[in-house]
Amino acid sequence: AQSVTQPDIHITVSEGASLELRCNYSYGATPYLFWYVQSPGQGLQLLLKYFSGDTLVQGIKGFEAEFKRSQSSFNLRKPSVHWSDAAEYFCAVGPMDSSYKLIFGSGTRLLVRP
Amino acid sequence: DAGVTQSPTHLIKTRGQHVTLRCSPISGHKSVSWYQQVLGQGPQFIFQYYEKEERGRGNFPDRFSARQFPNYSSELNVNALLLGDSALYLCASSLALHTTGGNTIYFGEGSWLTVV
Numbered sequence: 001a002q003s004v005t006q007p008d009i010h011i012t013v014s015e016g017a018s019l020e021l022r023c024n025y026s027y028g029a030t031p032y033l034f035w036y037v038q039s040p041g042q043g044l045q046l047l048l049k050y051f052s053g054d055t056l057v058q059g060i061k062g063f064e065a066e067f068k069r070s071q072s073s074f075n076l077r078k079p080s081v082h083w084s085d086a087a088e089y090f091c092a093v094g095p096m097d098s099s100y101k102l103i104f105g106s107g108t109r110l111l112v113r114p
Numbered sequence: 115d116a117g118v119t120q121s122p123t124h125l126i127k128t129r130g131q132h133v134t135l136r137c138s139p140i141s142g143h144k145s146v147s148w149y150q151q152v153l154g155q156g157p158q159f160i161f162q163y164y165e166k167e168e169r170g171r172g173n174f175p176d177r178f179s180a181r182q183f184p185n186y187s188s189e190l191n192v193n194a195l196l197l198g199d200s201a202l203y204l205c206a207s208s209l210a211l212h213t214t215g216g217n218t219i220y221f222g223e224g225s226w227l228t229v230v
Contacts, residue, residue, distance in 0.1 A: 092156075
């Protein structure tokens with residue numbers, strides 16, 4: 001079955017520290033991969049996406065993610081976290097050939113210490 | 115240009131009632147998808163409509179239905195509401211049907227439904 005696992009429910013980092021959010025997926029083939037951010041009471045904003053090519057993807061707000069096929073992972077990273085990055089982060093996978101049905105992980109809530 | 119707009123933003127309904135949620139996609143986008151996000155979970159796919167036809171359906175009961183209008187706006191209808199239907203309902207739009215070619219999906223801010 002297709003699934004996305006975000007093993008960390010909560011992560012707390014200090015402002016200025018580096019960040020890595022983990023995402024593992026189970027899929028029959030290489031899917032399209034996404035990271036979204038959701039601030040409290042808000043919808044989802046796309047941070048970055050991977051479709052093909054370079055496995056290191058740059059996104060908005062200084063985020064990047066690396067696709068590792070051998071590990072079925074698509075971890076999100078940021079070298080220096082800002083207080084405004086506190087939010088919920090969702091990893092998602094999407095099929096390559098059918099309707100736009102994204103499968104989301106359960107999310108990781110990021111808390112930032114001053 | 116305006117993003118994906120949804121209405122109402124918040125509503126409270128009683129068990130057994132019916133609810134209609136509305137969505138206007140980004141101008142030029144022909145595909146609209148609906149997702150349900152229960153508190154503490156990731157969004158779950160409900161429907162996708164493209165060119166007014168249903169193109170995908172998630173694992174939701176027949177109480178959930180949707181339609182897309184000629185102007186590409188969409189409605190999500192839920193009948194016989196249950197307490198478990200309480201959630202944030204997200205609408206998303208995209209230019210094309212598929213995820214190919216870097217086609218991006220954009221989400222609205224959602225409609226918060228509380229069933230009491």
